[in-house]
Amino acid sequence: MPEQIRTITDKGQFPKIFSLFFANNDVFLRTASGDLKIVYMGFADGTVAFKIPYVKNMPDSCVILTRKDSYIVNGVFKLKEKDADDMYVFYPVQFQIISSPRKEERMELGTGKSVLFITNLISDYILQNSLALSLKKVENIKEILHFDLEKRFPYIKIYFMNEGMSDPRMKYFYANPVPLFIPNMNAQPDAKHEKHFNTYINEIYARDYLLQNRKNLIAEIAVPVLYHGKIPYGYIQVNSDKPLTDGIFSVIKRLGVVADELFKKNKLFLPETDKLLIADASFSGIGIVFKERKYIRYFKEGSYVIGDMLLPGSTKANVLCVVRNIALMENKIIKVGCQIKDLDALSEVHYHEYLESVGLKAE
Template identity: 25%
Template sequence: MIKVTQLQQVHQVLNTVMGKKPCSLLVEGAEHPAGFISYAHLDSGLELKIRTQFLDSPLERRVLIRHNKKRIVAVCAFLLRNGPTEILRPHALEITDDTLKDVSETDNSSRFFMTNLTSSKEIAFVIEANKKKVNGFVINFFDSEIKQLVPYHKIFLGSGETSDMRLKHLQKNPRIIYYSPEPPAKFNPRQYFPQDIYLSEIQKSDLKVPANLQAEVTVPILYKTKIPIGYIQINMPRFVDEVLLQTVKKIGVALETQLRKVGLVFEEPKPLPIQQLDMKGLELEFSDRLLLRHFQPGLTDLFRIQKAQDSIGQFSAVVTKSVNLGSGKTRATLEFQEMDAMSELNLEEALK
């Protein structure tokens, strides 16, 4: 059983699962249905509201949520009741496997496997193979929609061997690129990473821009919220306000949704044994030459990790090194990007 007591981790997990799954109360070991109302992180602390028929006022409530074969019990302090509504303060989590599988392991087999592998380059090749469908079904409509907002813009989707500086930077750091010669005094770019080198790129003839350029914003188009596969770029003769930025981000999400509707299939379901694994990254060896397309330095890969038959979670990582070992073997080293709270907890527990 995993015991989680750090409030930040408690919040991350509950924020992921509460509201998406039915919950119940554990009373003397028995489960009783409870109605979920809300979960919030207030200034006073975490707050969970549920509806229940139990009218006792315990010092502690145990709320059960099931999520991806995990049994998550939120241990909560009872605050107050208003009719059937109870307000609780979560302070710890107890996470166990809902179903435990007996899996025999031998000394010759790896404990961990990478599966459902895809990479930014793989997606680019698939987009290129479906270019007509993607352009007609995805880009054309949104191009005219953005034009109503800003005349100077571009929608770019990576394809094949296309080399694009903005996309390369986004793959290393999938945050919004913001360029401005003189940023406003109160500009606090938490979600941006400014890049001075973009000035020379902007001045190229690939995009018509205003002579009195004040700002360029490049919003990534993501696959499964992890891998940048393209971007929306807008150029403005004034600073980009929050309303315009949020609108462009919503268009980016709509583009991602449309791309999923195209029904592109490119994930590698074949499990790959992992030689070394820790919380920072992993190392694996393979002899299938077709897999080289996934493991070129600088590429971002998206994949699942499983321990024998049990799935640990979905992860994304950047390939930092790829070495030819001879005899047709290659060793690849990958460094994890940000991971969601459940995957992080599952990995931490699996490594013990």
């Protein structure tokens, strides 16, 4: 069922909203660094009170949210005053109620044999910073790759994410880590490749003014450089004044793999080897918890993160996730909600066997 969104500004309905969704429920303050768990204290005379720890400077307006059953409720609040002991009083302005049912059950993991950890963590944010801090090594790797290509192609571009995420090809590969192959822009593509061709023309070529000024370049191959074959952090692009073949496409794809191997050889990317606890899990997501703030740098909402889940019986499952939410819970524990995007075949078997062993069944 698609999401349904209802906006409520009628103050006469506010008492019912607080009673149904906020009372006796987990409530969070939306902040720049993630969602902070707070406590709903009550609603009376048109104002509402929350107990909010750790916040030194509360803005004049804020968003406070909660979830109950299949509903997510986002409220906009205007600050009235701060009382003693972290107590804040607000005027509620409006609510947005989103009907968004969870697609599956999520299991809270206990101790003993059911406990899960994740290690060897690295994120695209860390990849980007590592590239920015090792520019000399990055340039050396670019030179090696250029040497293999410069005698064969009139135009070459090797680009990495530390140079900026506004580049049209970098944006494309970040969302779709699939190689681009345009064998001949002057030839009409067949029906199978027409959508791919139109995406290239409208979203990439149309924004590449250098290529538009070099009309003799009629073909392009661009391949993403992927960390462990999963997280895109750069690309290799070649353009030609002659049509390109499938054989050349295979060579450039292989060069993308070689590029990642060169970065591994130079040890540019160092994953976090500490073990972080997985507090809950499902077939499509995991919740990671930790208390030490040094780990927060590995997580940013909307970013990719990759790591090894340590399953019972000395089994590992390599997993690629997207960070969906970050919340500061009670006792300053940080919880990161992640959506699983990719598991290799063997890792998927091991992980699903584990979930079934603790009582979860795939739908």
